[in-house]
Amino acid sequence: MSTAHTGVPTSPAEHALPVPVPSEEYERCPVTGLLRRLGDKWTLVLLSLLARRPYRFNELHRAVEGISQRMLTRTLRTLEADGLVEREVFPTVPPSVEYRLAPPGVSLMRSLSPLATWAVEHARRAG
């Protein structure tokens, strides 16, 4: 992949393709893709909380038992990248950051509702 000049690679990411090649074929089915996204350890918990009201970072950290800072940041950033959550920074001292559900997040939670009901009702078998 090196290509051009004679340069020795200084970073592995240097030769990353400019085009986002679908590395996983899960992309083929958007439904499965969505289920995988929502099915990670923290996403639903965070979405559920944010569905009620906006939260600040450490407020979430306290509200969600057992989550690490790393996973909280990662999950929130992914949600933001997907357009499900909005992030607003207040340049106060010390800094304050607020997270809220974006409109697509709201409609997603609505669409999820029947499945959630099914899950609770059938919790014993396939839950």
Added chain:
Amino acid sequence: MSTAHTGVPTSPAEHALPVPVPSEEYERCPVTGLLRRLGDKWTLVLLSLLARRPYRFNELHRAVEGISQRMLTRTLRTLEADGLVEREVFPTVPPSVEYRLAPPGVSLMRSLSPLATWAVEHARRAG
């Protein structure tokens, strides 16, 4: 399960706990649990096919591009254990096995429908 006598362990699984301890805490949220179940690589594809009509094993194997026998069996057995799919064996020669959607599977697919619609509509961002 040797146990008893003085036997030297012959298998690692020998000391497995008799009680199915919830190894993962995903169990805490039935919705997340369900999303994880449905979110694996082949489950939705199989459920979608079986939602239309019953299939035999090799018929599924041919219909689902890229699935291995191992994963087909595994996925079907999990679906059966969850009560979502029914398996019927016809003792012919050679043997024939038919899989069909069980009633809970039907209601699950119904409940999944709004989310599937959302996924397709928002395929570009969070798909």
Added chain:
DNA sequence: CCGTATCCCGCGAGATACTG
């Protein structure tokens, strides 16, 4: 035709420590 049995590998995700 309908599976099981092994082996193997990458990635999601947890623990821990550090920073503007």
Added chain:
DNA sequence: CAGTATCTCGCGGGATACGG
């Protein structure tokens, strides 16, 4: 307060080969 940076490990899942 609100994050990054590393390291590590378990498990989902693929390849392959064999069995009733």
